[in-house]
Amino acid sequence: MKKRWYDYLWIFSLTYLILGFFNILSAWxxxxxxxxxxxxxxxxxxxxxxxRYCGRGQLFGLLGGRFxxxxxKDIPGWMKHKWFRYGFxxxxxxxxxxxxxxxxxxxxGIQNLQQVVxxxxxFKVPWQWAYHGTLFHxxxxxxxxxxxxxxxxxTVLGLLTMILFKxxxxxxxxxxxxxxxxxxxxxxxH
Amino acid sequence: MTSIQKKRKAFVEASYCVACGCxxxxxxxxxxxxxxGITAQVSMEKCVGCGKCAKExxxxxxxxxxxxx
Numbered sequence: 001m002k003k004r005w006y007d008y009l010w011i012f013s014l015t016y017l018i019l020g021f022f023n024i025l026s027a028w029x030x031x032x033x034x035x036x037x038x039x040x041x042x043x044x045x046x047x048x049x050x051x052r053y054c055g056r057g058q059l060f061g062l063l064g065g066r067f068x069x070x071x072x073k074d075i076p077g078w079m080k081h082k083w084f085r086y087g088f089x090x091x092x093x094x095x096x097x098x099x100x101x102x103x104x105x106x107x108x109g110i111q112n113l114q115q116v117v118x119x120x121x122x123f124k125v126p127w128q129w130a131y132h133g134t135l136f137h138x139x140x141x142x143x144x145x146x147x148x149x150x151x152x153x154x155t156v157l158g159l160l161t162m163i164l165f166k167x168x169x170x171x172x173x174x175x176x177x178x179x180x181x182x183x184x185x186x187x188x189x190h
Numbered sequence: 191m192t193s194i195q196k197k198r199k200a201f202v203e204a205s206y207c208v209a210c211g212c213x214x215x216x217x218x219x220x221x222x223x224x225x226x227g228i229t230a231q232v233s234m235e236k237c238v239g240c241g242k243c244a245k246e247x248x249x250x251x252x253x254x255x256x257x258x259x
Contacts, residue, residue, distance in 0.1 A: 184227030
């Protein structure tokens with residue numbers, strides 16, 4: 001099958017993850033992966049982002065497929081159950097708003113900037129080497145640390161399920177995928 | 191006289207489909223479409239039951255079974 005330009009978006013995803021090791025402010029670019037799928041589902045009523053443009057999915061597909069880093073076993077039944085998918089989406093939302101709250105606290109001067117990346121919502125990994133100051137408020141850096149934590153955590157989870165199950169197992173419980181599918185369902189009913 | 195011909199086709203368990211589109215990408219005949227971002231749908235005319243989609247599906251919700259043609 002002929003490759004198209006969007007089949008190479010995994011390069012963007014990989015570059016994003018690497019950039020975060022050098023300059024945390026690059027984490028802001030990740031907002032593209034949040035807004036584009038939502039805009040596509042809201043305007044076109046499709047999961048065009050998942051279907052074509054998701055670089056993260058392509059990266060898992062490549063590592064688990066061509067590089068053979070996946071056992072290629074079936075995902076457990078409970079992981080594809082809608083209650084797990086919706087539950088994970090809600091959990092992700094709550095964690096996301098907590099991250100925004102922490103950003104607000106830094107913006108309002110109540111809390112100091114924490115130069116850490118929180119992995120799996122628990123482990124605080126020192127990340128000060130990737131911060132070289134900002135022209136803007138320290139809060140913009142706090143958001144970057146928080147957002148990169150979200151992106152790295154989901155990558156780690158995605159890699160784990162890629163190894164254990166099928167390459168793109170992350171797609172089954174990806175909160176963005178669940179959310180855009182819900183939007184599409186709501187849109188098709190109207 | 192009518193003879194019932196059975197052919198192998200892909201069937202999607204729509205209630206569990208996440209509409210990720212992995213199956214669409216691997217289908218050599220372009221027989222699968224994602225309908226309205228909700229679920230994958232297999233064209234019974236085009237599908238030859240090769241099973242590539244079933245192997246690829248991250249949720250393993252595609253099954254290859256015999257269908258009456």
